[in-house]
Amino acid sequence: xxxxxxxxxxxxxxxxxxxxxxxxxxxxxxxxxxxxxxxxxxxxxxxxxxxxxxxxxxxxxxxxxxxxxxxxxxxxxxxxxxxxxxxxxxxxxxxxxxxxxxxxxxxxxxxxxxxxxxxxxxxxxxxxxxxxxxxxxxxxxxxxxxxxxxxxxxxxxxxxxxxxxxxxxxxxxxxxxxxxxxxxxxxxxxxxxxxxxxxxxxxxxxxxxxxxxxxxxxxxxxxxxxxxxxxxxxxxxxxxxxxxxxxxxxxxxxxxxxxxxxxxxxxxxxxxxxxxxxxxxxxxxxxxxxxxxxxxxxxxxxxxxxxxxxxxxxxxxxxxxxxxxxxxxxxxxxxxxxxxxxxxxxxxxxxxxxxxxxxxxxxxxxxxxxxxxxxxxxxxxxxxxxxxxxxxxxxxxxxxxxxxxxxxxxxxxxxxxxxxxxxxxxxxxxxxxxxxxxxxxxxxxxxxxxxxxxxxxxxxxxxxxxxxxxxxxxxxxxxxxxxxxxxxxxxxxxxxxxxxxxxxxxxxxxxxxxxxxxxxxxxxxxxxxxxxxxxxxxxxxxxxxxxxxxxxxxxxxxxxxxxxxxxx
Amino acid sequence: xxxxxxxxxxxxxxxxxxxxxxxxxxxxxxxxxxxxxxxxxxxxxxxxxxxxxxxxxxxxxxxxxxxxxxxxxxxxxxxxxxxxxxx
Numbered sequence: 252x253x254x255x256x257x258x259x260x261x262x263x264x265x266x267x268x269x270x271x272x273x274x275x276x277x278x279x280x281x282x283x284x285x286x287x288x289x290x291x292x293x294x295x296x297x298x299x300x301x302x303x304x305x306x307x308x309x310x311x312x313x314x315x316x317x318x319x320x321x322x323x324x325x326x327x328x329x330x331x332x333x334x335x336x337x338x339x340x341x342x343x344x345x346x347x348x349x350x351x352x353x354x355x356x357x358x359x360x361x362x363x364x365x366x367x368x369x370x371x372x373x374x375x376x377x378x379x380x381x382x383x384x385x386x387x388x389x390x391x392x393x394x395x396x397x398x399x400x401x402x403x404x405x406x407x408x409x410x411x412x413x414x415x416x417x418x419x420x421x422x423x424x425x426x427x428x429x430x431x432x433x434x435x436x437x438x439x440x441x442x443x444x445x446x447x448x449x450x451x452x453x454x455x456x457x458x459x460x461x462x463x464x465x466x467x468x469x470x471x472x473x474x475x476x477x478x479x480x481x482x483x484x485x486x487x488x489x490x491x492x493x494x495x496x497x498x499x500x501x502x503x504x505x506x507x508x509x510x511x512x513x514x515x516x517x518x519x520x521x522x523x524x525x526x527x528x529x530x531x532x533x534x535x536x537x538x539x540x541x542x543x544x545x546x547x548x549x550x551x552x553x554x555x556x557x558x559x560x561x562x563x564x565x566x567x568x569x570x571x572x573x574x575x576x577x578x579x580x581x582x583x584x585x586x587x588x589x590x591x592x593x594x595x596x597x598x599x600x601x602x603x604x605x606x607x608x609x610x611x612x613x614x615x616x617x618x619x620x621x622x623x624x625x626x627x628x629x630x631x632x633x634x635x636x637x638x639x640x641x642x643x644x645x646x647x648x649x650x651x652x653x654x655x656x657x658x659x660x661x662x663x664x665x666x667x668x669x670x671x672x673x674x675x676x677x678x679x680x681x682x683x684x685x686x687x688x689x690x691x692x693x694x695x696x697x698x699x700x701x702x703x704x705x706x707x708x709x710x711x712x713x714x715x716x717x718x719x720x721x722x723x724x725x726x727x728x729x730x731x732x733x734x735x736x737x738x739x740x741x742x743x744x745x746x747x748x749x750x751x752x753x754x755x756x757x758x759x760x761x762x763x764x765x766x767x768x769x770x771x772x773x774x775x776x777x778x779x780x781x782x783x784x785x786x787x788x789x790x791x792x793x794x795x796x797x798x799x800x801x802x803x804x805x806x807x808x809x810x811x812x813x814x815x816x817x818x819x
Numbered sequence: 820x821x822x823x824x825x826x827x828x829x830x831x832x833x834x835x836x837x838x839x840x841x842x843x844x845x846x847x848x849x850x851x852x853x854x855x856x857x858x859x860x861x862x863x864x865x866x867x868x869x870x871x872x873x874x875x876x877x878x879x880x881x882x883x884x885x886x887x888x889x890x891x892x893x894x895x896x897x898x899x900x901x902x903x904x905x906x
Contacts, residue, residue: 636880
């Protein structure tokens with residue numbers, strides 16, 4: 252019987268090339284068709300390895316399907332379909348190709364079964380992500396793309412070193428398996444993956460890329476790169492204890508900046524880092540329940556943040572900014588967009604009835620099982636911060652009266668609204684019928700997310716956090732962020748570090764010039780001395796006194812040598 | 820209509836929604852027959868306390884942004900509408 256054993260991601264990569272030549276009307280069909288075909292390939296295949304071969308003595312497994320990569324694959328491919336509808340509202344063949352390449356690399360990396368193929372597919376996805384930023388028409392996107400390329404380059408280098416060290420143990424160690432985070436090869440790979448998910452000190456790349464990408468590009472960037480990292484951590488480092496404190500820091504940093512950042516697209520990227528932190532903490536806990544919760548939470552995080560970025564992208568598309576301080580009047584001019592921002596804000600805040608609640612309740616249960624009190628508190632409190640910082644802040648800002656003279660503003664294009672509504676609908680659909688999501692998780696899971704105590708606690712967190720925040724905002728006690736960029740780690744390397752680098756470079760250039768001048772003088776003097784000496788040797792009788800002196804010295808030296816040998 | 824009036828309208832609506840959520844949460848929490856809490860944060864009313872902490876955290880974040888965000892460079896990407904000719 253004929254059976255296709257093609258990696259679903261390869262379909263998307265091939266489509267990326269076709270998208271560069273396809274006319275505008277055909278591109279959306281191509282993107283959606285490719286995603287549907289990939290989804291069919293994924294769902295049609297039985298669990299297990301297929302399409303394996305050997306290359307230079309190394310096993311190459313191009314397709315290895317199991318419950319872990321299946322749930323990530325379904326989420327990413329559904330996200331690609333929605334993102335394709337969203338992207339059809341504007342014209343950019345390069346960005347369409349880049350989105351397909353990024354998605355294709357990420358989906359390929361999910362389903363390969365060996366380390367070398369994983370590195371190749373993951374790097375391709377990183378390249379696609381940088382291309383998405385480069386293709387953005389937004390000012391400063393080129394520099395942001397270069398920075399993203401550097402981050403992905405560093406990540407690729409680290410993972411390549413780790414894989415090379417691992418392969419030195421033998422060809423069979425190329426097959427994907429659990430790695431030791433404390434070993435040197437595992438340490439390199441873990442560091443690379445922590446960069447990919449936006450761990451502390453490497454968390455700035457995501458908001459930088461999302462803030463500089465177009466509306467469609469930012470939606471795709473908030474889904475594919477970091478979720479591939481979450482998958483890889485679940486694949487390689489389940490139950491690695493180091494992940495728990497790292498994830499706790501991600502939750503705190505992400506929550507803080509999500510509430511503080513004025514640019515709501517960047518704030519949403521920080522929120523994504525915080526929710527990714529929840530997934531990674533659960534991977535670090537490593538129990539079957541925690542791993543299932545991590546996979547489920549990754550799925551719902553993909554849905555909800557895609558919906559939020561698309562809704563915010565509508566404002567970016569029309570206004571040219573998503574700074575909360577500049578959204579006055581948006582509620583009247585773009586009411587559907589404002590409603591979508593609020594609904595998707597509820598989705599990322601894990602409100603009951605939305606998909607994230609189903610996985611969030613599971614995450615709390617897994618943390619409680621190990622009595623991780625601090626982690627439990629962080630996971631439980633995070634929705635309150637996201638609700639206040641993303642949903643309520645955006646709605647309050649959008650409903651401020653605009654300044655006089657503000658021009659007319661139309662709603663976002665129909666395709667963008669449709670995609671945003673689809674994203675929100677998907678969050679609600681999974682939220683109201685979470686059994687479908689639980690059915691995708693590994694193992695039999697019997698869990699009631701709508702138990703009264705779970706729903707009650709979540710409503711308390713959101714209701715009390717929202718009421719206090721709105722009351723303080725209404726009383727004018729919530730400070731509006733100052734104009735300008737909120738300092739983060741990238742402020743160092745684009746601020747003091749960059750200035751220090753320029754200063755150091757100038758000093759080194761001057762030092763090099765001075766050293767060159769000194770060396771030139773030294774060589775010139777040595778050359779003059781040497782030429783004088785050579786001239787003297789060439790013309791030994793030019794000066795009789797000098798020649799006789801040289802002759803006497805030479806004769807004395809020869810006599811001394813002969814005498815020495817005679818005595819010896 | 821002034822800026823404050825416009826904000827007052829939506830603030831009122833949002834406060835009502837949030838208080839309704841909080842009230843429903845408290846009622847559900849009290850009505851639930853949950854097992855013994857594994858720490859005080861998961862006890863009855865713990866969600867409300869965590870919500871209050873969340874709100875304070877968000878407000879402090881805004882204060883920090885106001886204090887440290889001034890005078891910085893304009894963020895990249897600002898002021899550029901996402902429109903372009905076909906490529």
